Amino acid sequence: MKLKTFLPLVTYPDAASETSIANAVAASRLLGAELNALALEVEIPQVSNALSRALLDVGEMIKDAHKLSAHRAGELLVDVKAKAAAASIATQTAVLRSAPALLGEAAGERARYFDLALLGLEPENAGTRMVAEGVIFGSGKPSLLLPVAAKLGKLDRIAIAWDGSRVAARAVADARLLLERASSVSIVTVTDEKPLKDKDSGEKLAESLRDAGLKAKFDTIRAESGPIAATLQRYAAEHADLLVMGGYGHSRLRDFVLGGATEGVLSDLKLPILLSH
Template structure:
């Protein structure tokens, strides 16, 4: 059975660069997945305020923003199709429009129909972070974040961020197909960041994976006064891991969405591809 992966491109207010298309196609190839590219362009409701119409020329500003968004969406879809030819990969493309406040929600809902969502991440690009948050917490599907400056290599060494939680267990289950193909699995447990429910939980997971025939080892690490998201990524990179698997923590509080410390650290400073499940 061929796996199916979606890469959503939200094009407003700031679309990602073509580096995301390169990484998305490369990751889909590593997953042996068919790739589906989605452009989510903006459809801004008309403004009825007379002052906005006549003094600020808001209708024209809206028209220009929508044209720019649509043009960039087409460019992204074309770039994906062109890049995919190098891998002899089939790509399907689709375009949807949504109001500014619903762009991320549309991407998340579309991702529910696929095995993986591939989301590009770029430093100082608020749209890419918004898209990542929406898909991670709204799709119900494993989401692989792809940093713009990272080259997608062989997924032979995978690191797992493990704290024994429900979301961490969900991430391990969601990454099973990738873990079964790895030649090395490192189970990373941060032992000085928060109270853990039981001792040696990293070794317990590693042992369970080994009983399933997977080459897993437990690694206890310390934060060393660094944010936990940085600690996990740095250890994964230093050990040569090509992908970090972890649970995505987040919950609603009044009108704000509150991220867990590790998840926030990942979304603020992504250093390698990370598979997040919520």
């Protein structure tokens, strides 16, 4: 069965970048996957207020926002098709309309029908962060976070952030297809970040992966006084092309309360990260 990737694209107030599309196409090509792109158009409800109509002409502003969002959606999907055709990968495109505050939730629900979400995180585009959180915590599927600072390269050297937890185990399971293609796997545990129930769990995971035919090794590092996300990404940048980690967090009235490492990578993504909740 062919792998299907999912690419949600924001259109308003800022549109997703060309680099996010290029990286998603590159990831789909590396995985031999069909790329399914979804343009997220905003649907802003009309405001019935005499003062707002008299002073601001809110109705016209809403119409302009709809037109701009729809125009950008069309441009983004044309770009997806062109880049996918150039890379010789199959692609499907669609449009989803939703209220701005619900775009992340809507994208998360749609992501449930695909194998892997591809999320371009753009520091200057807050919409990409909102949609990423909605997909990570609402889809039940793994997400590949892609920074826009550089074009995606290979994904054959993989680092795994391991603490023996359920979400870490889930991330390893979700990354199985990538792990099977990896030339090397580095498992890393941060020893001074929180108490570890089983201090040998990293070596146990490495042994399990070696038994499955993978080239896996286990390392420990210290965070000391630095942010855990920075420590993990620094290690991964030296040893891997991709970091696999569990995503900690939960939703509170569409506000996401995140774990330290999860917040850190979403705020300052340095390299591709496969994140599973």
